[in-house]
Amino acid sequence: MPDPEPDADPTADPDAPFRKRTVSFVRRSGRMSEAQERAWRELAPFYALPLQRDGATTSVRAGSEVDPAEVFGRTAPLVVEIGSGQGHAIVHAAAAHPEVDFLAVEVFKAGLARTMLDAGREGLRNLRVVEANAPEVLEHLLPEASAQELWVFFPDPWHKKKHTKRRLVAPPFTALAARVLRDGGLLRLATDWEDYALQMSEVMDEAADFEPAFAGTWAPRFEGRVVTAFERKGAAKGRDIRDLVYRRKARA
Structure with a gap:
């Protein structure tokens, strides 16, 4: 997911009046290209999950859970990427691992359109996309213990101190991640912002349902x-890329 605009105002989120909780993004309107518009017309019926909304445009209604086996037409390991952006990572992974199913979660429609275009060109059948707020996907859309891996790569850093409360990887997130992951499943994190990496590490160290799946400070x-x-x-700007990976402990 791209860096937020330097002066992005959280109140600019058109969903804000309908939200019960602070979200980790600000939706910005933008005209899609002709190819992206065509992707929604032609490819969304296959790739995009239809959603029941709960007032806000990226919300997920409680009780609208889906069955991944019905969605993909088979039973296979499921990998979910939160903040899939333009879809480069998840399309590459889906092409490399046809035996695994992948779900891209993103709030920016243009990014999902690009993801579908690339998936369509590759002829991928093991990838789906969903335009929704990630915590609501984890809470309402996906069944408990349905995912083998959960990826959060380069989430918005919200680097201004007054905005850090909007960061995704915070204590409420760990419970949702633990709900969706199978026992032994992996939560993979990556960021190029040092203070966010440190926050991720602190949050995960305190998460009772997870244990580090690496030795040392960083994975x-x-x-x-x-x-x-x-x-x-990020690397060109001199920022170090830091990875973290945690294993979901067995349920009691």
């Missing part, structure tokens, strides 16, 4: 994460 770079233009941009 080795996840080889399954393709290097995107966004990651290269």
